[in-house]
Structures are given as structure tokens and as C-alpha cells.
Amino acid sequence: MDNREIIQSSIDYIEENLKTEITAHELSENAGFSIFHYCRLFQSAVGMPVMQYIIRRKLINVVYETSQGQKMINSALLYGFDTYAGFYKAFKREFGYTPSEFLKKYKAKKPYRINLFMEEHIMITHKKISEVLKNWGLQNETIKDIYYEGTGNHNESAYYVGNDYVIKFTANVGKLINHIELSKAIENVGLYSATAIKIEEEKEYIQDGELYFYLTKRLGGSQIKSKDMYEGDYVTKVRFVGEIIGQLHLALKEADIVVNNVDMYENVKNWAMPKVREIMNMPEDICKDYIEVFGNLYPKLPKQIIHRDPNPGNIIVNKERWGFIDFELSERNLRIYDPCYAATAILSESFLYCADKKFTQWLEICRNIIEGYDSEKYKEIYRVNTAMTNWIVNNFDKLHI
DSSP: OOHHHHHHHHHHHHHHTTTSOOOHHHHHHHHTSOHHHHHHHHHHHHSSOHHHHHHHHHHHHHHHHHHTTOOHHHHHHHTTOSSHHHHHHHHHHHHSSOHHHHHHHSOOOOOOOOOTTTSOOOOOOHHHHHHHHGGGTOTTSOEEEEEOTTTOOEEEEEEEETTTEEEEEESOHHHHHHHHHHHHHHHHTTOEEOOBOOSSSSOOOEEETTEEEEEEEOOOSEEOOGGGGGSSSHHHHHHHHHHHHHHHHHHHHTOOOOOOBOOHHHHIIIIIHHHHHHHHOOOHHHHHHHHHHHHHHGGGSOEEEEOSOOOGGGEEEOSSOEEEOOOTTOEEEETTHHHHHHHHHHHHHHTTSOGGGTHHHHHHHHHHHHHHHHTTTOGGGHHHHHHHHHHHHHTTGGGOO
16 A cells, blocks of 8 residues: 555544544554654645544534534543543634534534545644744734535635634645636726735745645625525525626636636536436436537537636625635636536535425526526527526426436
């Protein structure tokens, strides 16, 4: 086994034994390394010391079980904390919130198993972030983990710094430059955007080892929540989502920035659709119909720089302004991708909230996002978008796998 396989085996072992006492010595013996060498390997692969990782996994499991109705003290004891006070202090030190503050502010998500082979997984300690923040003179600020308000998902590539800043990091400098350049372009046309704060006159990010760090102002306002799109005057809400994506595209259309150029048709035909058929056993006639329709439409569909990840949590709204965050994935692709992505993001998150009652309502949500996006700005593709939406509606029953 290579080193990554060995550490993945340790991660799996930790998950299976979280309710027992686990030591670094035990893990190093299982891996066949000296404890010193093992600890270095683990931190290199995961991004934090092994014992801190174990405590962190215990903490997030306790708070999740509490959100599911278990008494917090019972869950804390079950995961090996001797007292509630010990659990409380460890949680506050690790996440920057008390357990009750965390549960009031965020939806606790069921902890998923980390797979080093399936994702770029980087975990950075608060101590390391404080060291990096010396570059901006902010090393004494409080550091807090970021959780998306709508889903409770943990943002593993960013931290809040005090009340006013966000520090982000990545191993992919291309993604970083995408965000920095597009954020400046968006701000230049008057939209709300998290632009990088320079360290020196021209320096917008720093490199530390294999990682790149950059600091932005924390945008005031609230993230849009997918579950709210089903409540009250939902038609007006979702049309607004479509409209602001349309306005974002008007700004991005003028951006003179080099980004990755993606052939969506080839991706769908040669990768996405075969995977869907393999995993979901989707009927062949639906797959062929989709590829044929999409293949005929693809050359006619407008292409430009898009956000690529406009889920509601990446849209920030306050009383005076609205804007977008997280441009790391931006690329040149189909313009219609973004409003469709926003609609399907709402659908995917709705599975957490009695989805069976909301399928029909989601079809209306999808229509109104597209109509809001078109409005008066994109008449030339209104007919195409309407045809695509009608195709989804006409084939909806067939999608019940």
C-alpha cells in the first residue's frame, strides 16, 4: 500500500471506533510505522494532527446526534468525553461556537466518511491559519469554521476571521486566480463581491508550502436558503434568483479574463450520461432522447463565462445589495447552465425537507427561475429554454427510477 492508502485505512478505522479510546500509538502500530513517522504522514495527508482529527470527528458526531433528539450529555459521554464541561470546552475551542450556538445557527449535517481518493481534502488547523494571518496583521483575530446556513455543510476551504473577514485556501492556483479576477470584474460594475485584500501594493495572495491563501472582506447579508424557496410568495422569490443570475451574466459577459473553456456536450455524452446509466439503471430511450435533443441544441446555445456553482448558498442578499461568492469554479460554458444549476440545487436540497410533497412545486420553481433569467434580457434564448423546460415536464414521470 502507498502512504495515502495507509492513512485512508486509519481514517476508516477511526470512524468505526469513534466511541472508543483511540491513541496515535495504536494507529501507528496498525500502520506499521514509528509514531513519529506516522504522525507526520497523517498530518501531511489530512492537514491536521491525528489526535485533533479524532477529537474533531467525535465532536461533530455528538452535535449531530443531539440535533436528532439525543441528549447532548449522553452523546458526549458515549463518544468518550468524561464530562459535559470537557466536551463544551473542546467544542468551543475547535469550532469557535458553543454547542448551543452552533445548533441554533446551522443545521447539523450527518458526518460523512472522508475518502482521500475521491476529493481534494485539505484540513488546516486554526493555529496554522493564525500563522498565515500574520501577513495581514490579523493573527490575533478569532477564527471560526464556516457552515452553509441552508444545508449545514462544512466549508473545508475557508474560515471566518473575526467578524469582518474570510480567509480561503486551495492547492489549485488557477481556481484562486479565477475567483480574484472575476470578483474584481463583478465589483467594477457595481455588484456585491468578495474581492481579495492585498498584502502589499500588488500582492493578492500568498503561497505557503503547496497551498495558496487569500483574504476577503466578509459580505454583510444572508445566504439564500433553498428551503425558503418553497414558502410564501415563492414565485417572486425564485424569479428574483433567475433575474440576478441574468444580471450576473451581463457583467460576466464583459469580463476580459481567460478561463477554462468547457465542452458540455462532450462531457454529458462521454462521461455524465454513461455514469447515470451505470449507477441509476436509467432507461435507454430516455438517455438516447436526451443526447439527441441536447446534441441538436448545443451548437445554438450561447456560451460565455459563467459562475458554475450558483447554488442559493452562494448568493448573498441584504437590504441594499445582492451579490455572489465563490467564483473558483468559473469557466466558459453554456449560459443556461447557471439558472438550471440553481434550480436543480434547490431540488437536491429539498430532499431533506419532505421532498415527495414538493416535486410538483419544484417544476413551477424551475419555470420561474428560467423566466426570471430571460425576462427582458435574454429574449433570443427564451424559446430554447422553454422547450428544455417542457421536455423536463413531459418526461418527468419517466424519471421515477
